[in-house]
Amino acid sequence: MNLKTKLGLGVLAFFALVAVAGEWVAPYDPSAMSDDLLSPPSGAHWFGTTMTGQDVFSQVLVGTRGVMVVGLVCGVLATLLSILVGVTAGFLGGAADEALSMLSNVFLVIPALPLIIIVASMLPSADTVLIAAVISLTAWAWGARVLRAQTMSLRRRDFVEAARASGESVWRIIVFEVLPNLTAVIASGFVGTVIFAVMLQITLSFVGVVSLSTWNWGTILFWAQSNQALGLGAWWWFVPAGLCIALLGTALALINFGIDEYANPRLRKVRA
Amino acid sequence: MTFLLRRGVFYLVTLWAAITVNFLLPRLLPGDPVQAMITKLGGRLNSDAMASLYVLFGLDEDKSIWRQYVDYWGALVRGDLGLSFTFFPTPVADVLSQSLPWTLGLVGVTTVIAFLLGTLLGVYAGWRRGSWLDSLIPVTTFLSSIPYFWLGLIAISLFSVTWPLLPASGGYAPGLVPELSGEFVGSVLEHAVLPGVTIVVSSVAGWILGMRNMMVTVTAEDYVLVAKAKGLPQRRIMFAYAARNAVLPSISGFALSLGFIVGGALLVEMVFSYPGLGYVLFQGIGAKDYPLMQGVFLVITLAVLVANLLADVGYLLLDPRTRREG
Numbered sequence: 001m002n003l004k005t006k007l008g009l010g011v012l013a014f015f016a017l018v019a020v021a022g023e024w025v026a027p028y029d030p031s032a033m034s035d036d037l038l039s040p041p042s043g044a045h046w047f048g049t050t051m052t053g054q055d056v057f058s059q060v061l062v063g064t065r066g067v068m069v070v071g072l073v074c075g076v077l078a079t080l081l082s083i084l085v086g087v088t089a090g091f092l093g094g095a096a097d098e099a100l101s102m103l104s105n106v107f108l109v110i111p112a113l114p115l116i117i118i119v120a121s122m123l124p125s126a127d128t129v130l131i132a133a134v135i136s137l138t139a140w141a142w143g144a145r146v147l148r149a150q151t152m153s154l155r156r157r158d159f160v161e162a163a164r165a166s167g168e169s170v171w172r173i174i175v176f177e178v179l180p181n182l183t184a185v186i187a188s189g190f191v192g193t194v195i196f197a198v199m200l201q202i203t204l205s206f207v208g209v210v211s212l213s214t215w216n217w218g219t220i221l222f223w224a225q226s227n228q229a230l231g232l233g234a235w236w237w238f239v240p241a242g243l244c245i246a247l248l249g250t251a252l253a254l255i256n257f258g259i260d261e262y263a264n265p266r267l268r269k270v271r272a
Numbered sequence: 273m274t275f276l277l278r279r280g281v282f283y284l285v286t287l288w289a290a291i292t293v294n295f296l297l298p299r300l301l302p303g304d305p306v307q308a309m310i311t312k313l314g315g316r317l318n319s320d321a322m323a324s325l326y327v328l329f330g331l332d333e334d335k336s337i338w339r340q341y342v343d344y345w346g347a348l349v350r351g352d353l354g355l356s357f358t359f360f361p362t363p364v365a366d367v368l369s370q371s372l373p374w375t376l377g378l379v380g381v382t383t384v385i386a387f388l389l390g391t392l393l394g395v396y397a398g399w400r401r402g403s404w405l406d407s408l409i410p411v412t413t414f415l416s417s418i419p420y421f422w423l424g425l426i427a428i429s430l431f432s433v434t435w436p437l438l439p440a441s442g443g444y445a446p447g448l449v450p451e452l453s454g455e456f457v458g459s460v461l462e463h464a465v466l467p468g469v470t471i472v473v474s475s476v477a478g479w480i481l482g483m484r485n486m487m488v489t490v491t492a493e494d495y496v497l498v499a500k501a502k503g504l505p506q507r508r509i510m511f512a513y514a515a516r517n518a519v520l521p522s523i524s525g526f527a528l529s530l531g532f533i534v535g536g537a538l539l540v541e542m543v544f545s546y547p548g549l550g551y552v553l554f555q556g557i558g559a560k561d562y563p564l565m566q567g568v569f570l571v572i573t574l575a576v577l578v579a580n581l582l583a584d585v586g587y588l589l590l591d592p593r594t595r596r597e598g
Binding site for chain 2: 105106108114117142145199230241254
């Protein structure tokens with residue numbers, strides 16, 4: 001494991017910790033208003049306060065959980081879907097492959113954001129779990145495509161043929177012979193999906209189609225934008241949440257590079 | 273030709289799927305927001321407009337679902353997307369045709385710039401692996417992990433609020449009349465700088481990385497070694513041998529990631545109040561204007577499909593194998 005991967009894992013672990021402990025550590029109730037209106041960062045309010053005197057630092061801490069939960073739930077759901085579709089298509093081939101590939105390509109090509117915005121705004125209550133489910137439905141296609149290609153290259157290998165010759169059932173071959181060889185691809189697909197889901201959730205919150213009753217980094221940005229934080233010069237209102245998103249995204253991307261380099265040795269650094 | 277034909281059929285299927293999803297959504301999801309809106313507008317809707325909203329959103333409960341589907345297609349073919357509630361009483365189709373050119377201009381140009389720039393940087397980074405260009409990758413990764421819209425906010429706060437260099441919103445200076453004059457075109461370009469740079473900066477990293485990794489893989493191939501052994505000039509090996517083969521996955525990736533990029537670009541339009549589809553969509557969300565939102569979705573899907581087809585033609589020109597196949 002190289003330095004970049006360790007760095008990525010470290011940052012991810014930090015955010016995971018904040019997601020669990022954020023609510024207890026937060027110095028204020030994130031929704032509580034106070035008399036410190038729109039004050040810049042200080043000892044009492046590390047990230048300053050909002051228009052109504054809410055503490056931005058507490059909002060970021062408490063909001064971490066919503067972001068991480070959606071990332072994790074979507075990552076798991078969408079990865080399962082992509083394994084189901086991708087591996088089945090790649091292994092079976094023929095008409096099943098044609099149909100499933102077509103399905104995942106359709107999902108890839110259709111622009112997901114406007115579609116999810118419509119669905120989310122039509123739902124009577126767009127809470128965190130429901131949004132996670134909707135995002136998962138659109139997030140599986142890329143992973144399925146990659147898994148299909150990889151499965152196709154495994155399908156005719158000797159060890160799979162041997163398992164077939166010894167009369168193993170199709171499902172046993174897929175689960176015990178093919179899947180273990182796809183671990184790196186599945187892992188990198190999982191990380192990629194988490195990035196996608198986190199970004200999408202924050203975007204949806206920012207646009208204002210997700211329920212604003214729970215905090216996440218996107219809702220902070222939504223309130224900052226709708227209260228003209230930009231024009232008021234209140235940079236502390238929207239900078240911390242955005243930096244957290246970028247940090248989390250970079251950490252996940254670094255982890256993914258690590259997985260890529262593990263799976264494709266040509267990408268590793270040449271040692272001088 | 274078979275290649276293009278296959279792709280064409282695929283895009284038709286995709287378009288059909290998008291339209292059908294659009295048809296089903298308001299009928300499957302609970303609540304009747306459009307009915308509520310019609311009741312609110314009450315007498316101000318004329319009977320034609322009312323009829324087309326009924327067809328588009330399935331308020332004709334007594335009709336069979338098949339009949340509704342056929343009527344829905346009929347309305348689409350006539351270009352009837354219903355009335356917009358936000359821009360009442362303008363038809364959705366008119367709102368969209370006014371904003372589409374802005375989006376095509378901004379998103380089209382910036383996406384092509386980002387692709388060309390990123391691919392070129394990726395070629396150099398992959399060819400000279402381990403050089404200073406490689407240290408660029410963590411930086412661009414960080415930039416691409418930033419949501420488009422947040423980068424837009426930062427750009428506005430730096431270059432329009434702190435240092436008022438460029439306009440923060442709109443597509444052209446207020447007071448100008450859209451026409452083909454030097455003043456108007458200059459104003460349009462000035463307003464496009466911040467949103468354009470935002471889109472390029474946040475989307476370029478993906479192309480750099482993909483191209484770099486493919487270049488690294490291709491550089492180890494035997495035909496590159498042979499070209500080197502023949503003593504061909506470096507530039508020629510880099511572009512005509514390595515890059516030409518390495519770029520193929522990037523181009524097929526271009527087609528598939530377009531939907532994603534366009535989504536991000538719509539967000540940039542919202543932040544900059546740029547008069548394109550993204551901003552229209554944003555206004556539609558606030559007013560729960562479903563005819564408008566669904567219209568935006570259809571038009572964007574159509575544009576993405578056309579762009580995909582163009583990328584396929586490019587692929588066809590670069591990869592002779594696709595031409596021989598049929």
